[in-house]
Amino acid sequence: MNFRHDLIIVGAGLAGLRAAVECADEDVGVVSKVLPTRSHSGAAQGGITASIGNEEEDRWEWHMFDTVKGSDYLADQDAVEVMVRDAPRAVYELEHMGVPFNRTRDGKIAQRTFGGHTRDYGEKPVKRACYAADRTGRVVLDTLYDQCLRRGVKFYPEHYVLSLVFEDGRCGGVVSFDLSSGELDLLEAKAVLLATGGCGKIYETTSNGYASTGDGLDLAYQSCIPLEDMEFVQFHPTGLYPLGILVSEAARGEGGVLVNGLGERFMERYAPTVKDLAPRDIISRAILTEIKEGRGVDGKDFVHLDLTRLGEAKITERLWEITSFARIYLGIDPVHTPIPVLPTCHYIMGGIPTDMDGRVLIDEKGMAAKGLYAAGECACVSVHGANRLGCNSLLDVLVFGRRSGIAIKEEISKSEHQALSSEPLRLAKQKIAGLLAHEGSEKIDGIRRSMRSLMMEYCSIFRNENGLKKGLEEIGSLKERYNDINLQDKGRSFNYELMEAIELEHQLSICEAILLSALHRKESRGAHIREDYPERDDRQYLKHTLIFRNQKPEIRYKPVKITRFQPEERIY
Amino acid sequence: MILKFKIFRFDPVKDEKPYYQNFEIEAGASDRLLDCLNRIRWEQDPTLAFRMSCGHGICGSDGMRINGKSALACQKLVKDFKEDEEILIEPLQVFRVVRDLVVDMDPFFEKYNSIKPYLITKAHAPERERLQSVEEHRKYEDAIRCILCACCTASCPVNQEIEAFIGPAALVRAFRYLFDSRDEGNQERIALLDHEDGAWGCKTKWRCTRVCPKEIPVTKEIFEIKKCILESKKSKK
Numbered sequence: 143m144n145f146r147h148d149l150i151i152v153g154a155g156l157a158g159l160r161a162a163v164e165c166a167d168e169d170v171g172v173v174s175k176v177l178p179t180r181s182h183s184g185a186a187q188g189g190i191t192a193s194i195g196n197e198e199e200d201r202w203e204w205h206m207f208d209t210v211k212g213s214d215y216l217a218d219q220d221a222v223e224v225m226v227r228d229a230p231r232a233v234y235e236l237e238h239m240g241v242p243f244n245r246t247r248d249g250k251i252a253q254r255t256f257g258g259h260t261r262d263y264g265e266k267p268v269k270r271a272c273y274a275a276d277r278t279g280r281v282v283l284d285t286l287y288d289q290c291l292r293r294g295v296k297f298y299p300e301h302y303v304l305s306l307v308f309e310d311g312r313c314g315g316v317v318s319f320d321l322s323s324g325e326l327d328l329l330e331a332k333a334v335l336l337a338t339g340g341c342g343k344i345y346e347t348t349s350n351g352y353a354s355t356g357d358g359l360d361l362a363y364q365s366c367i368p369l370e371d372m373e374f375v376q377f378h379p380t381g382l383y384p385l386g387i388l389v390s391e392a393a394r395g396e397g398g399v400l401v402n403g404l405g406e407r408f409m410e411r412y413a414p415t416v417k418d419l420a421p422r423d424i425i426s427r428a429i430l431t432e433i434k435e436g437r438g439v440d441g442k443d444f445v446h447l448d449l450t451r452l453g454e455a456k457i458t459e460r461l462w463e464i465t466s467f468a469r470i471y472l473g474i475d476p477v478h479t480p481i482p483v484l485p486t487c488h489y490i491m492g493g494i495p496t497d498m499d500g501r502v503l504i505d506e507k508g509m510a511a512k513g514l515y516a517a518g519e520c521a522c523v524s525v526h527g528a529n530r531l532g533c534n535s536l537l538d539v540l541v542f543g544r545r546s547g548i549a550i551k552e553e554i555s556k557s558e559h560q561a562l563s564s565e566p567l568r569l570a571k572q573k574i575a576g577l578l579a580h581e582g583s584e585k586i587d588g589i590r591r592s593m594r595s596l597m598m599e600y601c602s603i604f605r606n607e608n609g610l611k612k613g614l615e616e617i618g619s620l621k622e623r624y625n626d627i628n629l630q631d632k633g634r635s636f637n638y639e640l641m642e643a644i645e646l647e648h649q650l651s652i653c654e655a656i657l658l659s660a661l662h663r664k665e666s667r668g669a670h671i672r673e674d675y676p677e678r679d680d681r682q683y684l685k686h687t688l689i690f691r692n693q694k695p696e697i698r699y700k701p702v703k704i705t706r707f708q709p710e711e712r713i714y
Numbered sequence: 715m716i717l718k719f720k721i722f723r724f725d726p727v728k729d730e731k732p733y734y735q736n737f738e739i740e741a742g743a744s745d746r747l748l749d750c751l752n753r754i755r756w757e758q759d760p761t762l763a764f765r766m767s768c769g770h771g772i773c774g775s776d777g778m779r780i781n782g783k784s785a786l787a788c789q790k791l792v793k794d795f796k797e798d799e800e801i802l803i804e805p806l807q808v809f810r811v812v813r814d815l816v817v818d819m820d821p822f823f824e825k826y827n828s829i830k831p832y833l834i835t836k837a838h839a840p841e842r843e844r845l846q847s848v849e850e851h852r853k854y855e856d857a858i859r860c861i862l863c864a865c866c867t868a869s870c871p872v873n874q875e876i877e878a879f880i881g882p883a884a885l886v887r888a889f890r891y892l893f894d895s896r897d898e899g900n901q902e903r904i905a906l907l908d909h910e911d912g913a914w915g916c917k918t919k920w921r922c923t924r925v926c927p928k929e930i931p932v933t934k935e936i937f938e939i940k941k942c943i944l945e946s947k948k949s950k951k
Contacts, residue, residue: 177765177819179862180773194842237843240833240896242851242858249845274858280772281858288832322812351768384744387770462859466929467770470789471744587756631761633725636813639760 143327147171147296148554150316150331152303152358155181156279157518157539157546158337159286161500164547166293168554171329173298173318175353175641179280179287182339182351183518183539186279187390187463188256189271190236190536192229196250197269202226204261205270207707209534212258212421213491213527214668214678215709216371216686216702221498221523223705225534225541232540233272241285242274244460254395254460258421258531264714267419271533276390276463279536301327302641303357304573306334306365306514307566313513314560317570321641324634326574328567332554333513335546336362336494336502337539340519344649344656345487345602346594349381349388358520360648362494363655367504367511368688368698370522371492372652373660373670376530377603379425381486382467383444389464389483391532394418396460398449400429401480402437408445413714420714423529423669426485430603439482446480453477485603491530491669492659493522495688500546506688506700513553517546524686527702528668577643582626586642589620589627593646593653596620601657606673610661617654624650654695659687662697680709715797717741717750721762722804725813732811735759736800743793748776751787751803764815771927774863778815779804784865784925806868808881822864825880829888829906834899850895857890857935859928866922866932872915879915880907882922882932888913889935892942904943913939 147169151158154174158181162172174181193200205226210217237243237251244252253269261268274281290297300321307315307328315330338358342350363369379400380389394400399418402408412428413420420428433443449457454477457465461476468476493516495503500515518539525538600613624647631639665679666672685699716738724732737754748766755762766776769788776787781802795801809817860883867873867881888907891897907913913936922932 176767176773176775178823180765180767180775182768182773184861185768185770185772234841234843238835238839240891240894242854242890242894243843245846245848245851247848249847251843275855277772277859280861284858284860284862285832291827292830292832351773353767385770463772470771471746471791585756586760629760633727633761633813635725635727636763636816638755638763 143325144330145171145327146330146559148332149335149550150329151335151337152316153181153337153339153518154178154297155183155337155339155518155539156283156286156536157543158335159283159290160540160543161335161337161517161547161550162295163286163289163293164544165551166290166295168551171296171298172290173301173303173316173329175300175302175321177299178297179283181283182354184280184283185349185351185388186536187276187388188392188395189254189273189278189533190233190540191256191259191270191533192233192272192537193226193270194230194233194251194253194272196246197253200261200268200270202229204263204268205229205259207263208259209525209531210707211264211712212529212531214529214712215684216524216527216667218524218703219705219707220703221525224498225525225537228541229537232537236282236285236540239285239289241282244273244275254392255419256395256532257391257419257425260416264415267416271395273392275459276392276461282536303361304570304644305566306361307562308365309560309562311512312560313511314562317566319574321636324637326567326570328562330559330562332557332559333515333550335500335550336516336520337518337543338520340490341649341652342487344593344597344653346598347381347386347484348487349378349386350487355645355649356652357645357648358516359493360651362502362516363651363691366691367494367502368690369492369655370495370686370688371524371659372490372656372689373663373687374491374528374668375487375656376422376489376491376669377426377485378488379422379429379485380447380483382471383482383484385471386486387467387471388486388488389447389467389481393447393449393461393464396456397452398447400425401446401448402432403439403441404437408432408437416714421529421531424714426603427671429485444482444484447483448480449476450478450480487602489530489535490519491522491524491526491528493520496521496523498523498545499549500542501549506698515546515550517542528670574640577629577640578632580628582628584623584627586627586639586646589623590646592616593620593649597653601660604671604673605660607661610657613657614654614661617650617657621650655689658695658697659689663687684709715741715743715792717792717795717797718800719750719754720800720802723814724811741792745792746788747780747790747792747801748787750792763813772861774861777806777863777865777868779806784869786863786865786927789927806864808868808873819864822867822883825884826862826887828880829884830899830903831887831891833891833894833897834902835896836898844896846895854890854893856930857886859930860886860890861928863927865925865927869921869925871919871921872917876911876915878911880912882916882936885913885916885936885939886930886932889939892939900946904946907939908943913943
């Protein structure tokens with residue numbers, strides 16, 4: 143079938159829904175591979191940062207400094223400034239839409255401390271994160287979905303986008319696969335916004351949901367659009383051991399501390415000023431160092447997150463979800479027993495390069511693609527640089543989701559639908575038929591498990607040239623094996639095997655982009671730690687990586703925008 | 715340990731009627747039932763269809779009937795079952811089966827939408843936030859834990875009999891907005907709930923409360939809605 147809208151948004155997480163709300167007066171269609179409110183934004187726990195100063199003095203300049211320093215000076219400072227200055231408005235707007243924020247004694251939005259957020263340019267932690275217990279992402283997702291319903295936004299739930307359609311160099315829609323019927327649809331639009339989230343599922347240990355397979359990243363990459371800063375993959379320090387489920391930084395923001403096997407508060411050694419509220423890259427590295435040097439708990443590969451000093455009332459009021467995770471999955475009660483944690487793959491700082499209004503940039507000079515936008519985790523503005531601070535991701539999706547929406551409204555008011563050829567639809571049909579008909583000898587699961595384990599081994603927190611090269615070789619052979627996969631499910635309706643096969647193709651491609659980008663950055667910065675190049679090298683690498691797919695992947699670079707804060711040594 | 719599963723199967727395209735299929739898999743004590751189902755699908759039978767996403771009880775995708783009781787497969791652990799026990803896995807009741815454990819959720823979201831699930835305000839928004847006291851926030855705090863997994867609605871004896879009943883999930887969301895001090899849509903929302911297939915459809919069977927994976931006091935909240943309707947009628951007289 144053919145459907146036509148002015149705007150197609152791919153992804154129904156927070157970035158997509160915020161843009162949808164902005165464009166709700168236009169004819170907008172939201173396509174998502176999952177049902178409404180199932181998107182992974184819902185798993186965000188801790189909060190949204192804004193210098194509204196409800197609990198103590200705060201300023202956007204401090205927020206900007208923290209974000210830039212947190213990024214290890216790789217973030218583009220003009221974009222960071224736009225984001226943090228817009229933060230108070232973004233939070234009040236959510237409150238007006240009905241988000242059930244926790245409250246201070248005088249009825250204002252409550253705020254708490256979070257990793258890397260400080261007052262007076264690093265003096266001490268500041269309460270900057272606006273929160274709804276430890277379910278902030280979920281309630282914001284619910285609220286924005288509700289706002290979309292109110293405004294009559296059209297949803298295409300359980301539709302999986304197979305390709306972006308370009309006509310004369312302009313993006314004019316997508317081909318999507320209806321999971322329930324197995325039909326292919328051509329969705330025509332004057333503009334397309336990619337808001338497809340991250341790709342954490344390429345790693346064995348991750349806080350990400352099964353749907354986080356990097357589809358949008360690879361759809362762009364396959365369409366001759368480069369990917370920016372893909373080597374920067376964030377490992378959140380506190381994943382519930384051994385599953386990797388997120389245990390929010392809010393636990394430490396509320397006063398929880400990390401403790402090693404000797405009972406020491408080891409973060410005092412790594413970050414003497416802010417201790418357990420250091421940024422994520424620093425804490426994850428510290429935890430792994432403690433474990434490597436034999437100070438894990440009981441000699442094992444985890445440390446303890448101790449909340450026992452918080453008291454039951456505070457834990458129940460503000461950390462209900464993570465407490466329930468510990469009870470359900472480990473059978474322990476965090477009120478009385480420390481939680482075992484290990485770093486878990488959480489977020490990709492890199493992504494589809496965009497300007498501050500979501501326009502996708504197709505080269506290092508900043509040329510914009512026509513009709514194509516990206517926002518949220520799949521995009522790289524870049525406001526997170528080499529390491530994102532906690533609670534800045536919800537802020538990113540809200541600010542840049544909205545800004546994309548505004549820019550798109552402007553564009554679609556001035557443009558017409560183009561006549562699209564039926565070729566992309568035919569190619570997609572051919573691809574599906576080919577996958578279903580191929581009689582190979584490989585199973586998806588085996589390839590996927592190998593991929594996840596090699597990414598953990600060679601490309602997680604610590605990296606080196608030999609490992610990255612091995613990783614690339616192995617990805618190469620997994621790609622070969624992928625060409626011989628065999629699908630047993632030949633059904634039309636809810637054929638998840640077919641969808642996972644397509645996801646796996648995207649995942650392998652993204653792995654290669656990450657490994658190659660990491661191999662070429664011969665320095666250590668933020669979340670990218672090279673054992674063979676342990677220092678940050680501003681002289682050579684204070685620049686963004688761009689990887690182009692081409693016939694053979696090619697790496698280029700573009701400069702970082704530095705406005706207010708010159709790079710300094712990063713000490714907390 | 716070896717775990718035995720008996721799983722409901724039905725593909726309307728090729729099966730005349732539903733049937734049950736047995737599977738056995740080796741599982742660790744701390745594995746989730748969702749992990750077991752995934753491994754059955756990945757290693758034994760890729761045609762088995764069920765929804766899932768986050769894997770830790772936040773997205774609400776993997777509601778199903780486990781040994782007769784609606785629950786999230788990602789919240790149940792292997793160690794809570796016995797080795798020789800056959801674990802019965804079936805789709806949620808009330809909804810039409812599309813394939814195996816996948817049910818048609820459209821009617822669920824339509825009913826959800828019918829109660830105006832959004833903050834209704836008349837006055838112009840202030841420049842900063844609207845104030846709300848800690849106590850006012852506490853009134854609806856339990857309700858915001860709802861993840862729309864539909865376990866409550868699927869377990870409701872009234873929903874099982876009467877298709878038109880709006881169901882506990884939509885009522886919980888109605889409660890969330892009715893008891894939010896910022897909301898000014900009380901009257902319009904009450905009008906939508908004050909009928910036999912609305913709040914009055916609830917026959918206080920407590921099944922919803924018992925199955926709720928997020929421990930929401932669903933039945934009590936529906937009772938509060940009923941009280942609120944009566945009070946609003948009284949004040950009108």
